[in-house]
Amino acid sequence: MAFVLDASVTVSSYLTDEDSEFADKVMARLDADRAIVPSLWPTEVANALLVAERRRRITPAELDEAIGVLVTLPVFVRPKPFYWTVTKVLDLARAQALNAYDAAYLDLAMTEGLPLATQDSDLRAAAVRVGVDLVE
Numbered sequence: 001m002a003f004v005l006d007a008s009v010t011v012s013s014y015l016t017d018e019d020s021e022f023a024d025k026v027m028a029r030l031d032a033d034r035a036i037v038p039s040l041w042p043t044e045v046a047n048a049l050l051v052a053e054r055r056r057r058i059t060p061a062e063l064d065e066a067i068g069v070l071v072t073l074p075v076f077v078r079p080k081p082f083y084w085t086v087t088k089v090l091d092l093a094r095a096q097a098l099n100a101y102d103a104a105y106l107d108l109a110m111t112e113g114l115p116l117a118t119q120d121s122d123l124r125a126a127a128v129r130v131g132v133d134l135v136e
Helices: 007-012 021-031 041-054 060-070 082-096 100-112 121-130
Strands: 003-005 035-038 075-078
Touching (some): 003 007, 003 021, 007 021, 007 041, 035 100, 041 060, 041 075, 082 121, 100 121
Parallel strands (some): 035 075
């Protein structure tokens, strides 16, 4: 079954100092399932990996290897129109006390009727409040 994939899960699966069993399990799920992501996901993932490289949490070779794997994964970007983001996503962020980035993931899970894979505790709590299933 498809699911919405948060960038934090993706990135932590490539950072050995985070060693997240949950992230590894979710990413392994992509062998059989596909992930749906908001249009901000590629930039968020790229930036987080770049920051990790700058802070010497990963080497340039490890970053290149991660990108090589990431571009082959069954991850499908679902863009939303600008007006949707500045109305629906913004309203959801306000209502659930989230930042707009996290609200974009929650909105996508809500509109697609898919479970959400995230490690963010605030986003997980908001998902529960609005009736979005979580990937466990």
